[in-house]
Amino acid sequence: MNDHLLLAKMLIEIGILWFVYYGILIFARGTRGVYVLRGIILITLVFIITKQVGFERINWIFTKIFALSILAFLIIFQQEIRRGLANIGQRRWSRFFLKESEIIKEITTACFLLSKRKIGALIAIERETRLENYIESGIDMDAKVNSELLITIFMPNTPLHDGGIVIAGERIAASGCLFPLTQNLKISATLGTRHRAALGLSEETDAIVIVVSEETGGVSVAIGGRLTHDLDRESLERVLSNLYRPDKKNGK
């Protein structure tokens, strides 16, 4: 009986630790913090291994580095930590109450109005992978998603129309963002920079990237490094409603 209780305690504790580590890794993914996090995990593993093996001097050095690295971590990532804590307080939980259908409607309306007028647009929708790097490359907006605003952003000869916008959760996080261009040599040479940027971002992250072509007015979607051309309104709505709710689908 006692053994069962101990085993249950152990499993619950490992489960809690797993949840914390998973949350940290998911949060860090897609931000510049992921590289530092890898370094910290590596140092921690070396620290544990040297302790187990009995390399006392190496372990002493790592103990000192470890103590300092915690302080360095807090200083370097104070912004991310603040943002993460704020997310726990509001954003993640608010996603349970997201009005996805309304947001999808606003996005599709904007895309097809832009398409009709042959105005180019590039819209990235954040899913599991955080797009902080790309948000930081643009201009912070933190605005409610609505079709009028989306159309206004992409109006030619306006300060924000260059680059893409990032929609994170239920907000337009930033506009004028720079996305990486695809390095895929197999794609058609006729594809412009906007399409290449959409493909590039979808290759590096799990974001849904919508492109409205300036030349043809066609609406395309890039997901996982694949571009689907010339979608109609229903298809775009279907794609978005299937994919644009990662948190709910994952049961988080």
Added chain:
Amino acid sequence: MTMNNWFLNNFWIKIISLILAVITWFYVNEELIKEKEMAKQLYKSSVINQIQNPSYDKKPVK
């Protein structure tokens, strides 16, 4: 989303998190055992000292 999809989604992050969680648990567990052992030994040695030398605790520290 099916259970299978949930499992496969971010599979490697889940596995890495699990490995880290297990390593952390065993490491902390071992440290806790060591701490308890040390506390026991300290207690034992102080009891032995008190038996052997009842005025041990009353000696002023120089």
